[in-house]
Amino acid sequence: MATKRRRPGTLPPTLTPEQADDVRRCHPIGVFVAMYYARRNPRGLEPEDLLGAANEAVTLAVCTYTPRQVPLEGYVHARVQSTLKTLIQHAAERNGDRPRRETHERRVTDAGTKALLEFGGTVEDRCNVLRDTREQHIAQYDELAENGATALAVGGGGHVWNTRGDTAMVMRLEELRKNKALHDEVARLPAGHATVINLRFFLELPAPEVAVRAGVSESTVVRKIGEAIPLLRARLRARGFDGP
Numbered sequence: 001m002a003t004k005r006r007r008p009g010t011l012p013p014t015l016t017p018e019q020a021d022d023v024r025r026c027h028p029i030g031v032f033v034a035m036y037y038a039r040r041n042p043r044g045l046e047p048e049d050l051l052g053a054a055n056e057a058v059t060l061a062v063c064t065y066t067p068r069q070v071p072l073e074g075y076v077h078a079r080v081q082s083t084l085k086t087l088i089q090h091a092a093e094r095n096g097d098r099p100r101r102e103t104h105e106r107r108v109t110d111a112g113t114k115a116l117l118e119f120g121g122t123v124e125d126r127c128n129v130l131r132d133t134r135e136q137h138i139a140q141y142d143e144l145a146e147n148g149a150t151a152l153a154v155g156g157g158g159h160v161w162n163t164r165g166d167t168a169m170v171m172r173l174e175e176l177r178k179n180k181a182l183h184d185e186v187a188r189l190p191a192g193h194a195t196v197i198n199l200r201f202f203l204e205l206p207a208p209e210v211a212v213r214a215g216v217s218e219s220t221v222v223r224k225i226g227e228a229i230p231l232l233r234a235r236l237r238a239r240g241f242d243g244p
Contacts, residue, residue, distance in 0.1 A: 015063070022062045026076045030054035033080045037088060044091040050084055057083035108156045115155025115201055116148055122226025123147075143230075150233040157182045158201030185235045186228075193228040196221050 015023065034054035038047040061079035065072055123144065186197050192214070199210040200221070211218045
């Protein structure tokens with residue numbers, strides 16, 4: 001049975017004793033950097049937000065550090081600083097204090113997020129806390145996470161497929177195999193489901209227009225999205241794609 005590999009950027013389930021010692025030793029670095037930015041009073045962020053993000057960045061830096069010319073402390077400082085700058089930048093964009101950078105990568109991310117949110121609206125909680133076993137709970141949460149990853153892939157991949165221009169061409173070439181597999185499996189869905197997925201995520205039409213073009217109600221559009229994502233996940237997995 002294949003074991004799941006940890007995704008890049010995520011922490012291992014436990015720290016080794018050496019890593020735990022390094023995290024404790026580098027903790028003051030995170031506090032120092034967080035308080036430096038806290039004194040600037042970034043709008044929309046409390047000192048606790050900065051400290052929490054800094055603590056996570058310290059732990060992640062320790063877990064991803066490999067011996068090199070730069071000392072561990074310098075690596076941790078750079079990772080914490082980068083994390084907090086990104087956090088402050090996003091807060092400024094949300095508050096309208098800074099123009100949002102509309103890069104192609106950001107638009108792909110937004111498209112994937114939109115698909116995930118739309119799929120999330122169709123999910124029903126099938127857990128029974130009194131009857132289900134721990135293993136059943138874990139299996140249900142794993143299935144939900146994998147379906148969510150597929151929804152992200154459908155939204156982001158659909159945007160890349162639909163986008164024109166040199167940047168999109170490069171991205172399509174880099175992701176050709178995955179995007180072609182996704183496009184092929186969408187085409188193999190039941191006709192009604194394929195139409196809805198293609199109109200909503202590949203042509204990026206608003207849901208009301210999807211309903212009109214598909215000749216169904218908006219509630220049917222939502223239902224078909226919820227049904228199509230698990231089908232796509234299973235079929236993509238069968239083709240060897242274990243993630244988005």
